[in-house]
Amino acid sequence: MEAFTSLTAIAIPFDQVDVDTDQIIPARFLRKHRSDPDYASFLFNNARYNDDGSEKEDFILNQEKYRHGQIIIADENWGCGSSREAAVYALLANGIRAVIAPSFGDIHYNNGMKNGMLPVRLPIIDCNTLRKQIHEVPGSRVAINLLDQVVVGPEGTNYSFDIDPLHKHCMVNGLDDISLTLEHEEALGAYEKKRQIEAPWLY
Amino acid sequence: MAAPKTIFEKIWEAHEVVKRDDGQSLLYVDRHILHDGSFHAFGMLRDSSRTVRQPDQTFGTPDHYASTTERTLSEMTDLEAREKVELLAANANEFGIHHFGLEDIRMGIVHVIGPELGITQPGILLCCGDSHTSTHGAMGCISFGIGASEASHVLATQSIWQRKPKLMRVTVTGQLGFGVTGKDVALALIAQESAACGVGYAIEYAGPCISQLDIEGRLTLSNMTIEAGSRIGLIAPDDKTIKFLEGSEFAPKGRKWELAVEAWKDLPTEEGAEFDKEVILNGSTIAPMITWGTSPQHAIRITEPIPDPEAEPDNEKREAMKRALTYTGLEPGQLMTDVSVDRVFIGSCTNSRIQDLRLAAEVVKGQKVKVWSMISPGSGKIRQQAEAEGLDRIFTDAGFDWRHSGCSMCVGLNGDLLNKGERSASTSNRNFEGRQGPETRTHLVSPAMAAAAAVTGKFTDVRTLMERR
Ligand code: SF4
Numbered sequence: 001m002e003a004f005t006s007l008t009a010i011a012i013p014f015d016q017v018d019v020d021t022d023q024i025i026p027a028r029f030l031r032k033h034r035s036d037p038d039y040a041s042f043l044f045n046n047a048r049y050n051d052d053g054s055e056k057e058d059f060i061l062n063q064e065k066y067r068h069g070q071i072i073i074a075d076e077n078w079g080c081g082s083s084r085e086a087a088v089y090a091l092l093a094n095g096i097r098a099v100i101a102p103s104f105g106d107i108h109y110n111n112g113m114k115n116g117m118l119p120v121r122l123p124i125i126d127c128n129t130l131r132k133q134i135h136e137v138p139g140s141r142v143a144i145n146l147l148d149q150v151v152v153g154p155e156g157t158n159y160s161f162d163i164d165p166l167h168k169h170c171m172v173n174g175l176d177d178i179s180l181t182l183e184h185e186e187a188l189g190a191y192e193k194k195r196q197i198e199a200p201w202l203y
Numbered sequence: 204m205a206a207p208k209t210i211f212e213k214i215w216e217a218h219e220v221v222k223r224d225d226g227q228s229l230l231y232v233d234r235h236i237l238h239d240g241s242f243h244a245f246g247m248l249r250d251s252s253r254t255v256r257q258p259d260q261t262f263g264t265p266d267h268y269a270s271t272t273e274r275t276l277s278e279m280t281d282l283e284a285r286e287k288v289e290l291l292a293a294n295a296n297e298f299g300i301h302h303f304g305l306e307d308i309r310m311g312i313v314h315v316i317g318p319e320l321g322i323t324q325p326g327i328l329l330c331c332g333d334s335h336t337s338t339h340g341a342m343g344c345i346s347f348g349i350g351a352s353e354a355s356h357v358l359a360t361q362s363i364w365q366r367k368p369k370l371m372r373v374t375v376t377g378q379l380g381f382g383v384t385g386k387d388v389a390l391a392l393i394a395q396e397s398a399a400c401g402v403g404y405a406i407e408y409a410g411p412c413i414s415q416l417d418i419e420g421r422l423t424l425s426n427m428t429i430e431a432g433s434r435i436g437l438i439a440p441d442d443k444t445i446k447f448l449e450g451s452e453f454a455p456k457g458r459k460w461e462l463a464v465e466a467w468k469d470l471p472t473e474e475g476a477e478f479d480k481e482v483i484l485n486g487s488t489i490a491p492m493i494t495w496g497t498s499p500q501h502a503i504r505i506t507e508p509i510p511d512p513e514a515e516p517d518n519e520k521r522e523a524m525k526r527a528l529t530y531t532g533l534e535p536g537q538l539m540t541d542v543s544v545d546r547v548f549i550g551s552c553t554n555s556r557i558q559d560l561r562l563a564a565e566v567v568k569g570q571k572v573k574v575w576s577m578i579s580p581g582s583g584k585i586r587q588q589a590e591a592e593g594l595d596r597i598f599t600d601a602g603f604d605w606r607h608s609g610c611s612m613c614v615g616l617n618g619d620l621l622n623k624g625e626r627s628a629s630t631s632n633r634n635f636e637g638r639q640g641p642e643t644r645t646h647l648v649s650p651a652m653a654a655a656a657a658v659t660g661k662f663t664d665v666r667t668l669m670e671r672r
Pocket of ligand 1: 266312314335551552553609610613631632
C-alpha cells in the first residue's frame, strides 16, 4: 500500500451524518474489478450522476472548487454499514487520501488504514468548525501530518489526533501487516498447539 | 478472588496470541467464512504468494451473487455474477478450504449456514468479510465482520489484530408481547439508542426477553447489531443453543460433544461483572416495528405516526430526518398503515430461517397476495425443510414467488432489485438510500409484518390480522 506521512490538499466539506458505504459505492459496482477504467465514477454514483450519465450540479464532488479535493471533512458515523472495502478503493480512485470525521463505522475505518487512506478522528465541534470555514472559502486547504498526529485547518489552527501506534507504523511505512504478524510465527504455532489440547472439539 | 468476568472477556482472553503494549492484540481465529464477494481477499493472498494457513478452519459458500431462480452454474445468465460464483469455487479448490457450491444443499447465506451447520459454536472467535458477521454472536461466540485486506490477513495467518472494544450490556426486561419478534427488539433498540450507539463497543444482550427468544430470533437480533454501530453482539449460550447445535454436521460428536457442552456452560457472564455502559430496553412495550426513513434508527411502532423533524432538537438529526422523508416520499404525522406497498421481500441473513418462514406462513395461509412478493430461504437446507413442512405450498398458493437461497433482494447484487421509485416491505436489515436499487424505498419489518403487507397490499399491523383468526 501507498505510505502516508503528510498531505496538504483541498478539503471537501460533507455535511451529512451516517454516510453509509452503500452510498459511497452502490452495490451494483461491487462486481467490478479494481482495474476497471471507470472505477472513479462509481464513487457516490447515485448522488453524483443523472440517469443519462451527466453530473448533478449541486453534488459537492461535482463543484469546480472541490474537483481536486483530497481530504473529506465529514460528520458523525462516516462509512457505517457494509464492510465493502470497495468504498475505500472508490475514494482512492478519486484521489481522496484522508477523511476527517467525529466517528467512523469500525470496519470502514480499518479498511482505510489497510489501504493508505487515512481516517482521522477529531471531536465533532472541530469537524463542524472545519466544514464551516471551508464553506466560507471553498477550495481552502487543510494539512495533515501523520508523523506529528496533527491537522492544520485553513486558518492555521492545529488539531492533534490519536491513532493506534500499530496503525501509524503500517501507514507511515506503507507496510502490509501480514509480514508483521508473521514475525510472531512462533507464538502462533504455540497457540495452535495449546488450543488443540484445551478445545479438542474444535478439531 | 478473581474479579467476575463477562462472556466477552473470557472469550477474548482465550484468543489472545500476542498482546502489545499499545493495546493491540493478535487474536486467533477459530473459524473463517468467505463468500463470493471475497475475491479481493483471495487475490491479495495470491499476489503476495501466500497460502491459507488453516484450510480446515476455513469455509466458503456463494450467496451475494447466487441466482435465486437457477440452481446450476450453467443456467446462470448473468455472466459477471456467475464469474464470482465460479471464482469462489476455484479459490476454494486451489486452497483446499471447505466449500458449499451453488448446487450443494448446504449452500446459503454465510450467516445462516454458519450456525445451521455447526461451524459457529459457543466460545469460538469467528470472522467473515461481511458486516453482518455480528449474527453469529447469538450462539455465544465473538464474531465480527472484516474488510477484504483483513480477510486476506486471516487467510494467511489465521489471526487478526484488534484493539479490545468497550463493553455494553443491553438488558431487555419484561416480556415480549404477541406478534413481537427479534426483529422488533432490534429496531426498537436502534430507535431508542441511535444507529451509532454501539460504535466502539461490543454488545452483550441479556435479560428475560432474550431468554424468551428462540435461536432464530436471537440470530436476528445479533445480526442487526451492526446497524447499531457495533460489530459484535453476543448472547450467552443456554439449553436452546445447545439443542440447536446438537447433531449438526460440523458440531462436535460423541465424547468431544460432551467436553464442549461442559466448557460452554462456563461461558456466561458472572454475577457482578462490570460493563462500560448499560442500556435497558423494556421488552413489554415493544410492538411490531417499521422503518419510515433511510436509517434503521428511523423506526416506529406500526401504531405510531411518523415523527415530525421539527420536534427534533439536534440540528444534524433534524436535517437527516427531513432528507429521509423527502427520499421516502412520506409526511410527518402520517400513519404507515395508510401507505401502500409495491413489493414484498422475505429473506436475507436477518430473517430467512425456518422459524421466520413459519411465522410468515401462518399469516399468509389461505390468503392471496395483493402485490408481487417473493421469498428466498436462507439456505438450501431451510428451503428443503420448508418444503417438507408444506410451507412452500402455502406461499405459492397465495401467489408468492418461491425462490432459491441467496442474499437476493437484500442488496440486489444478483440482479434481484426493485424498480426505480418502488416501495418495499422487506425483512432485510438496511433501508439505506438505494439499497434495493436506485431511488427505491425500503421499509424494514419482521417476516410476519412483511407477510401482512403482502396479503393486504399496504403496511398492516399483523396483530390485527392474527386476532381476527
Ligand atoms: S443477506 Fe444482505 S446483509 Fe446479509 S450477507 Fe447478504 S447482502 Fe449482506
